[in-house]
Structures are given as C-alpha cells and as structure tokens.
Amino acid sequence: MGLSGALARLAVRATRVLVVEVPGHWATRMEVEHQLLRRGWRPAWTPADADVLAVCGVPGPELSELVDRLWEQMPGPRVRADITSPGTVGSALDAAAALLLDTPHHRTDAQERAQEPEIPEDADHGGHGGMGHGGMDHGEMDHGEMDHGGHGGMDHSGHGGMDHGGMDHGEMDHGGHGGMDHSGHGGMDHGGMDHGEMDHGGHGGMDHSGHGGMDMAPGGIALAGGGEDRDGLEMDVLHLPLGPVLPFWPAGLVLRCSLQGDVVVDAEASVVDGAGAGGPGPGPAPAAVVWCDQVMALLALAGVEDAAACARRARDALLCGDEDAARDAVERLDRTVRRSWLLRSSLRGVLLLDRAGLERHGLPGHCRGDAHDRLLSRVERIRAEAGGTEPTPAEDGGVPWAVVPDLVTGLELASVRLAVASLDLDPHPAVQAVGHG
Amino acid sequence: MLVGIVFWGLAVVAVAAGAAVFVVDSMARATYALALSFIAVGVQILLLGQSYLGIITILMMVMEMAVMAVYMVMFMGMNPALMPMDMTHGKKTAIGASAGVFVLLAAGALLVPWPERRGAPPEDLTRALGLEIMGEKMLVMAVVGPVMVATIVAGVVLAAHRTRYDRLGDDLRRRPADDPQPGGVGR
Amino acid sequence: MAESVVTTVPGGWAVLAGILLCGLAFFAVALDAALSARAQGTGGGWGAPLGRAARLLRQRRRSTVAADTLLWRIGGAGMLVGAFLMIAVIPLGEWTLADLDVGVVWFNTVDVMVWALVWLAGWGANSAHGLVGGYRFLAHGVAYELPLMFALVAPAIAAGSLSVGEVAAAQDGVWFVVWMPVAFLVFLVGVTGFSVWGPFAPALAADIGGGVLAELSGVDRLVLQAGRYLFLTAGAAFSVPLFLGGGAGPVLPGWAWVLVKSVLVLAVLVWLRRRIPLLRPDRFMEIGWVVLLPAAVLQDLVVSLVVVWKG
Numbered sequence: 001m002g003l004s005g006a007l008a009r010l011a012v013r014a015t016r017v018l019v020v021e022v023p024g025h026w027a028t029r030m031e032v033e034h035q036l037l038r039r040g041w042r043p044a045w046t047p048a049d050a051d052v053l054a055v056c057g058v059p060g061p062e063l064s065e066l067v068d069r070l071w072e073q074m075p076g077p078r079v080r081a082d083i084t085s086p087g088t089v090g091s092a093l094d095a096a097a098a099l100l101l102d103t104p105h106h107r108t109d110a111q112e113r114a115q116e117p118e119i120p121e122d123a124d125h126g127g128h129g130g131m132g133h134g135g136m137d138h139g140e141m142d143h144g145e146m147d148h149g150g151h152g153g154m155d156h157s158g159h160g161g162m163d164h165g166g167m168d169h170g171e172m173d174h175g176g177h178g179g180m181d182h183s184g185h186g187g188m189d190h191g192g193m194d195h196g197e198m199d200h201g202g203h204g205g206m207d208h209s210g211h212g213g214m215d216m217a218p219g220g221i222a223l224a225g226g227g228e229d230r231d232g233l234e235m236d237v238l239h240l241p242l243g244p245v246l247p248f249w250p251a252g253l254v255l256r257c258s259l260q261g262d263v264v265v266d267a268e269a270s271v272v273d274g275a276g277a278g279g280p281g282p283g284p285a286p287a288a289v290v291w292c293d294q295v296m297a298l299l300a301l302a303g304v305e306d307a308a309a310c311a312r313r314a315r316d317a318l319l320c321g322d323e324d325a326a327r328d329a330v331e332r333l334d335r336t337v338r339r340s341w342l343l344r345s346s347l348r349g350v351l352l353l354d355r356a357g358l359e360r361h362g363l364p365g366h367c368r369g370d371a372h373d374r375l376l377s378r379v380e381r382i383r384a385e386a387g388g389t390e391p392t393p394a395e396d397g398g399v400p401w402a403v404v405p406d407l408v409t410g411l412e413l414a415s416v417r418l419a420v421a422s423l424d425l426d427p428h429p430a431v432q433a434v435g436h437g
Numbered sequence: 438m439l440v441g442i443v444f445w446g447l448a449v450v451a452v453a454a455g456a457a458v459f460v461v462d463s464m465a466r467a468t469y470a471l472a473l474s475f476i477a478v479g480v481q482i483l484l485l486g487q488s489y490l491g492i493i494t495i496l497m498m499v500m501e502m503a504v505m506a507v508y509m510v511m512f513m514g515m516n517p518a519l520m521p522m523d524m525t526h527g528k529k530t531a532i533g534a535s536a537g538v539f540v541l542l543a544a545g546a547l548l549v550p551w552p553e554r555r556g557a558p559p560e561d562l563t564r565a566l567g568l569e570i571m572g573e574k575m576l577v578m579a580v581v582g583p584v585m586v587a588t589i590v591a592g593v594v595l596a597a598h599r600t601r602y603d604r605l606g607d608d609l610r611r612r613p614a615d616d617p618q619p620g621g622v623g624r
Numbered sequence: 625m626a627e628s629v630v631t632t633v634p635g636g637w638a639v640l641a642g643i644l645l646c647g648l649a650f651f652a653v654a655l656d657a658a659l660s661a662r663a664q665g666t667g668g669g670w671g672a673p674l675g676r677a678a679r680l681l682r683q684r685r686r687s688t689v690a691a692d693t694l695l696w697r698i699g700g701a702g703m704l705v706g707a708f709l710m711i712a713v714i715p716l717g718e719w720t721l722a723d724l725d726v727g728v729v730w731f732n733t734v735d736v737m738v739w740a741l742v743w744l745a746g747w748g749a750n751s752a753h754g755l756v757g758g759y760r761f762l763a764h765g766v767a768y769e770l771p772l773m774f775a776l777v778a779p780a781i782a783a784g785s786l787s788v789g790e791v792a793a794a795q796d797g798v799w800f801v802v803w804m805p806v807a808f809l810v811f812l813v814g815v816t817g818f819s820v821w822g823p824f825a826p827a828l829a830a831d832i833g834g835g836v837l838a839e840l841s842g843v844d845r846l847v848l849q850a851g852r853y854l855f856l857t858a859g860a861a862f863s864v865p866l867f868l869g870g871g872a873g874p875v876l877p878g879w880a881w882v883l884v885k886s887v888l889v890l891a892v893l894v895w896l897r898r899r900i901p902l903l904r905p906d907r908f909m910e911i912g913w914v915v916l917l918p919a920a921v922l923q924d925l926v927v928s929l930v931v932v933w934k935g
Contacts, residue, residue, distance in 0.1 A: 262756050
C-alpha cells in the first residue's frame with residue numbers, strides 16, 4: 001500500500017458527503033446525516049468539497065439531470081451512492097468508503113472525465129445544483145443556428161426565430177445564460193452597431209469590437225443587465241437560483257432569485273420535477289421530527305453550531321423513538337435557544353410578520369412575529385410533543401411554498417435563507433401535493 | 438550590493454505592474470496590478486530606511502485598492518463573468534498628459550542639484566518624521582482631520598435622499614427607525 | 625533604536641517560528657474538531673486535522689468556467705503566506721525574528737492584506753456565491769478594521785513605541801489588558817475578523833454554500849483553510865506581547881509563557897466560535913461604527929490621559 005495507501009485511509013476518515021434529498025425521502029436523508037456523523041464524516045455544502053454524492057431516494061428526470069451535473073462538478077476521488085431506503089444507508093456508506101480507497105479506480109476516472117470544466121448547452125437555472133455559477137460555458141455554442149426552443153428551463157420563450165446577426169439586445173432577455181439579464185442594455189443594436197453613438201451606460205472604455213457583435217465574454221457568458229435598485233440607483237441584476245441542492249434548504253424547492261448586490265429584488269418559486277414526481281417516499285414525517293429538522297436548519301444558518309448540533313441530536317432521538325434522550329436534548333435545546341441574547345439579536349427583525357402581513361399572504365397564525373419568535377414557538381411545540389405533557393395543539397397548517405417569493409422579495413440573501421428556514425414550509429411539497437390532489 | 442539589486446528589482450516590478458494596469462483586460466487585475474506596484478514602492482521606501490512610511494504606504498494602498506475594486510465593479514456594472522475590457526480611455530490626451538508629466542518629473546530628478554547629505558539620520562526615524570511633519574503644524578493637522586471627516590459625512594448626508602424624517606417620522610419619535618436595511622444596534 | 629529590549633535571532637530561526645505557528649494552528653484545528661465531535665455526541669475528533677489534510681491533499685484541484693485562476697490562487701496562497709509574515713515581529717520571550725521599530729504597524733499591514741486576499745479568492749472563482757462571500761468579507765472589513773486600528777494604538781501610546789518588544793517590556797507590573805480591557809476586546813474582535821473566523825465567517829457560511837470556499841477543492845482549499853487557522857493563531861499570539869505582558873510570568877521562562885498565553889487565547893477563540901451566531905455584515909456594520917469605534921477611541925483617550933498624567 002505504501003504512502004498513498006496510508007494517505008487514502010487517513011483521508012477516508014474525514015470524508016465529506018453531499019446529500020441530495022429527493023422530495024419525500026426525508027427519512028433516508030436523516031439516516032444518512034446521522035450515520036455519517038457517527039463515522040466522523042461531515043456533510044459537504046458544495047460539490048467542490050464532496051467526496052461522496054449521496055442521493056436519497058429515486059430522483060425524477062429534472063433532479064436526475066441536476067444530480068449528474070453535480071457529479072460532474074465533484075473534483076474526485078468521487079463516489080456516488082444511490083440510497084433508496086433508510087435501511088440501506090449503512091451498507092451504501094460502507095461501499096462508498098471502500099470504493100474511495102480504490103486509488104487506481106479514481107485514477108482511471110480522472111483520466112476519462114472531461115479535463116476542462118464545461119457546462120452542457122441546455123443548462124437551466126437550477127443547473128448548478130443551486131450553486132448558481134455565474135459562469136456557464138456557452139463558448140462552443142453557435143448562436144447563428146441556436147435553437148432557443150429546446151433549452152429546457154431557459155426563459156427564451158420570446159425569441160423563437162431570432163436572428164442573432166442583427167439582434168437587438170434592448171429587448172432580449174438572456175435570463176437563461178448563466179442567469180444574466182440582458183434587458184438593461186439600453187437598446188443597443190449589436191448587429192450593425194455604431195460604437196460612436198452607443199450608450200455604454202457607464203461602461204466607460206469597454207471594447208466591444210472583439211465580440212462579434214455579441215455582448216459576451218469569451219467564455220460565452222452574458223453580461224448582467226441593469227435596473228433601478230431600492231435606492232433608485234442603476235445596478236446590475238444577476239439571476240441566482242437557490243436550491244434544490246443547497247445546505248439547510250427545503251428539499252426540492254427552487255427559488256430563482258434576481259439579485260441586485262445581495263438583495264433579492266424578484267423571485268420565483270417552483271418545485272423540482274413539479275408536484276407528483278416525488279416517488280414512493282415513506283409518507284409524511286412525524287411533526288416533531290420535522291420541526292426539529294427545521295430548527296436545526298435555522299440554527300445552522302444563523303451559525304450557532306452547538307445549538308444546531310443539539311437540535312440534530314433531538315431530531316435523531318425522536319426519530320428512533322428514544323424518548324429519554326429526546327427529552328433531554330429538547331430541554332437543552334430550549335435552554336440554549338432561550339438564553340442566547342446573541343441569537344436573539346441575530347434573528348430579531350428577520351421577516352417580521354404582523355397580523356396584517358399574515359392575512360395578506362394567507363399564512364397561519366403561528367408564523368406571527370420575526371424569525372426569533374417563530375423559533376421559540378417552534379421549540380415550545382417540540383417540547384410539548386416530546387414531553388407529552390400537554391396535548392398537541394391543533395396544527396393550523398404549514399406555509400405553502402408558492403408564497404415564498406412574495407415574502408423574501410426585498411431581503412438580502414442571508415436574511416432570505418433565515419426567513420425561509422424560519423417558516424414552517426410544507427416540507428415535501430411534491431408529496432403533499434400528491435396527497436392532497 | 439544585495440540591497441541595491443533588490444531595490445532596482447523592485448523598481449522594475451513597480452513600473453511593470455504600473456504598466457500592467459493598462460495592459461490587462463480585467464478590472465480586478467488592473468486594480469491589483471496597481472496594488473502590486475504600490476507594494477513594490479512601499480518596500481523600496483522600507484529599503485531606504487523609512488520603515489514607517491514604507492509600511493504605511495503598503496497598508497493604505499492595499500486597503501484602498503480593495504475598496505477601489507468594490508467601487509469599480511459597482512460603477513462599471515459588471516457581473517462576475519470577468520468580462521474582458523479595455524482599461525484605457527481617452528488615449529491621446531492621456532498619453533500626452535502622462536508623457537508630459539513624466540518628462541517634467543524625470544527632468545526635475547536629473548537636473549535639480551540634489552543637496553549633499555549632512556550629518557547622520559536621527560536615532561528614532563519615525564519620531565523624527567512625525568515631528569518634522571506635524572511638529573510645527575499640530576493645530577492645523579488637528580483641525581484638518583475632523584474637517585475632512587465632517588466633509589465626508591456631510592457629503593453622504595446630502596447625497597442620501599432619505600432624511601431623518603423618513604426614518605423617524607415627522608415628529609422624530611418612531612422607534613425603531615424605519616430603514617430599508619435595519620442595522621445591528623437597533624436605533 | 626538605542627537599546628533593544630529583545631534579541632534579534634538569525635533568519636534561520638524563522639523555520640522554528642514557522643513550525644511553532646503550525647503546531648499551534650494544528651492545536652486549534654484539533655480542538656475545534658474535538659468540540660464539534662462532542663457537540664454532535666460522537667466523541668473523538670482530535671485526530672481530525674490529519675484526516676482533513678490528507679483528504680484535501682488526495683483530492684483533485686478543480687477549476688470553473690472562465691475563472692480568473694491567477695487571482696484565485698493568489699487569494700488562497702496569500703492567506704498561507706500572510707500569517708507567517710505576521711509572526712515575524714512577535715517576540716518569543718526575549719527573542720524575535722525582526723525587531724522592527726514599527727512592528728505594530730507591520731501587524732496591521734499584514735492584516736489589511738487579508739482584505740485583498742479574501743476578496744480575490746471570492747472573485748477569482750467566477751461564482752456568484754464566491755463573489756457574495758468576498759463582498760461580505762469586505763463589508764466586515766470596513767466595520768472591524770478601524771476599531772482594530774484604534775485598539776492597536778492604545779498599547780502603543782502607553783508604551784510610547786510602535787516596537788512590539790518595547791510594548792511587551794512596558795508591561796512590567798501591570799499588564800495592559802488590566803487597564804485597557806476595551807482595546808483588548810476590540811483587538812480580539814479584529815483578530816476573529818481578519819481570520820474570517822466564527823462570527824465573522826458569513827463570507828464562508830452555509831447559506832451561500834461556503835461562499836469564498838464554494839468552488840475550492842483539494843490543495844487550494846487546504847491552503848485557504850490553513851491560512852485562516854494560521855491567521856487566527858498569529859492574531860492570538862500577537863495579543864500576548866500587546867496586552868498580556870509578553871513573556872512575563874513566574875517559574876517558566878519567557879518563551880514558555882508566550883506559548884502558554886497564546887494557547888489560552890486561541891482556545892478561548894476556538895471555543896467561542898461554536899456559541900456565537902454569525903454576525904451578518906449588515907448588522908455588524910452599525911455595531912462596528914457606532915459601538916466599537918467610539919469605544920476604542922475613548923479607550924485611547926483614557927490611555928493618553930493616563931500617560932500624560934503619569935508624565
């Protein structure tokens with residue numbers, strides 16, 4: 001084995017796993033999270049940091065494509081583990097660990113795969129697994145013959161038979177190209193454009209001549225368009241998809257955000273593979289487990305790692321029915337959350353909803369207040385559930401994901417994440433939709 | 438000898454990095470090429486024995502370039518796509534002006550009869566430098582600082598379209614203030 | 625300088641200083657991993673740094689489409705180099721690598737370099753998340769840097785010198801931390817700030833998929849992460865001559881005391897990370913300018929008055 005073998009064995013002890021949850025397969029995901037921590041492994045936040053890609057459940061066509069793209073982005077040595085049920089988690093992770101040690105296999109893998117980063121032509125918004133790369137490679141695309149109709153998910157609908165030779169960028173929305181919006185280019189005509197009279201809108205001494213009339217960088221990446229920001233100043237608009245594969249994010253939810261700086265000025269929500277493609281999941285999760293999971297996500301996003309770990313332990317104890325451990329963990333979670341004034345100051349004022357706001361968005365009463373209020377009430381409900389001391393208060397419904405865009409518009413990115421995590425979103429919208437439909 | 442070589446090497450780096458500002462095709466690279474140029478000059482000042490001036494040059498310039506990169510990207514309106522762009526602008530005037538200034542300064546450096554060194558440098562150079570710059574003019578310096586800060590603050594206040602009445606209401610009693618982005622203190 | 629209070633050792637000793645710094649940083653990683661494992665209820669964790677480093681050494685490097693690779697790599701590697709530059713002026717007891725007469729300003733200059741480095745690392749990847757991370761860090765920088773500068777001024781005024789050795793020597797009797805606690809706290813805030821550590825890590829946070837780290841893998845990720853830990857260690861070590869009396873202490877020799885105090889400060893910083901939530905830049909900006917900056921300036925005023933009063 002020698003040195004590289006020893007290095008590999010040492011490395012496998014610190015494996016990082018990118019967990020992809022197919023909507024509905026919460027139980028498998030939680031089991032994976034539980035088991036990888038027990039092995040001393042950690043979850044990865046991005047494909048760049050991942051050694052193992054753990055797909056929990058059977059993804060539908062859209063998510064499959066995303067998963068393949070995530071797989072392409074993993075640096076290697078890389079192992080993919082398709083886990084269809086909680087029962088097979090252990091063996092799947094064992095197999096992954098064994099395969100990770102197989103250095104010759106990874107050497108072959110590294111030689112066979114593409115050597116340069118590239119993005120398939122039909123890249124859509126969520127294409128980067130929610131990681132929102134600004135730069136997609138459209139370099140080899142032939143714009144003259146490009147068929148915009150076939151770009152699944154791209155917002156090119158209005159450009160059917162567009163002739164790029166003499167196109168008018170002023171009306172074009174390139175929203176799909178790496179998420180850039182061309183709409184703000186002041187009616188430039190790049191086909192026969194006149195640089196002398198062109199309004200560069202602040203682009204000072206930019207040299208457009210080398211771009212064959214297309215306003216693109218050599219990588220084929222479209223420029224950002226502009227728009228008025230909330231202070232009334234002209235500012236770039238960048239399109240960034242959040243989800244469906246993003247740490248501490250509701251499974252399957254995709255939020256296509258238009259950003260100015262890091263402020264979300266517009267958003268559009270959807271569910272990956274639409275409603276109904278969730279596949280056979282284990283059914284709706286016990287309420288207390290879901291709440292614990294949501295509390296963990298919120299605490300992790302707020303950056304209090306000890307408290308988040310506490311919520312995670314409470315969740316796992318509840319899941320495996322260990323009531324004493326669950327009660328202990330929940331009590332500790334409750335104390336930690338209640339005592340931390342820093343946490344309060346961090347979450348205070350995030351997505352403050354008063355009675356009028358609740359009515360306007362059609363939200364249930366337990367969403368009232370800011371993220372911190374919702375956190376406290378959630379922990380309180382978990383306590384009631386876990387302690388069994390009082391009857392469970394009647395659940396007055398979760399938050400439908402369709403209202404999320406209205407709620408987060410105008411917030412900056414970090415607050416958007418906290419706001420989404422603080423809401424009692426229907427955890428598995430696809431499954432729920434099937435159930436109700 | 439070694440110091441001499443390093444000094445001239447740094448001089449080449451400084452000039453080359455300065456030229457690179459106009460050659461590279463990305464704002465980030467131009468900005469940090471300029472930073473590199475300033476760092477080389479800062480180290481040269483260090484080699485001249487003026488440690489305070491040298492280090493403070495590096496400190497100020499790196500900080501300034503970091504902030505400048507922000508403003509450049511902000512005002513030029515660029516996405517992270519690293520759009521290549523020509524970093525020159527108004528070429529004829531600029532070349533004329535810079536050539537003129539260069540000739541003037543170089544001629545000055547070569548033609549002015551530089552004084553011979555008298556005496557030895559003081560023991561504590563930083564202190565001597567401080568006294569030389571500030572000593573006689575402490576009052577002026579003490580006034581100029583606050584005036585500059587006040588100018589900056591006044592400029593921002595005049596430029597912002599929101600006033601305290603927008604924040605705190607017509608009777609200035611609204612608490613907490615109504616801000617598009619609330620701060621962390623809760624004023 | 626007439627009489628130097630510290631002995632400058634030949635340059636070859638820099639290797640030892642580097643090893644010491646790496647050892648302390650290793651301790652920080654191990655402690656963090658152990659605390660994390662304990663919080664998760666899994667036990668162990670002390671060996672984690674080796675495993676993590678091995679994993680990243682084994683992992684392949686990667687690039688992104690249209691990345692500015694030059695700037696990207698400078699950002700990462702610069703973090704590693706910067707921390708070593710910082711410790712050059714920290715006296716280990718009676719020895720120092722460089723008895724710079726403006727050592728305090730040197731420290732400040734190196735920490736300002738982090739502004740450029742983190743932003744470059746975020747910019748170069750050509751990823752929206754990395755860019756958001758880079759800008760988050762700059763926003764933090766604008767808020768913590770001025771208070772940090774004024775906090776550095778306080779010990780310098782009290783010692784009447786910008787030389788780190790003289791600042792340490794000026795504390796025979798009363799350590800500066802005793803009568804300038806505000807400056808000490810602001811200094812620690814600054815250290816966590818330029819290490820992109822704990823509450824100042826929104827640039828690397830989960831909500832943007834790791835931000836500046838989002839696209840880094842393999843050895844590139846290793847150097848940036850190691851750089852952060854080294855900066856944290858160097859910052860903690862710098863607090864010793866500045867506020868904690870340098871090598872002063874009973875029984876043990878000076879160098880040992882410097883190490884012990886550094887380890888203690890480092891352990892506190894590592895421990896606190898797990899308990900303090902992220903300070904988002906939009907919130908911390910106001911705290912930095914409205915609370916920390918005036919507090920640090922007032923501290924400077926108090927120190928100046930004491931110095932003038934004592935003559």
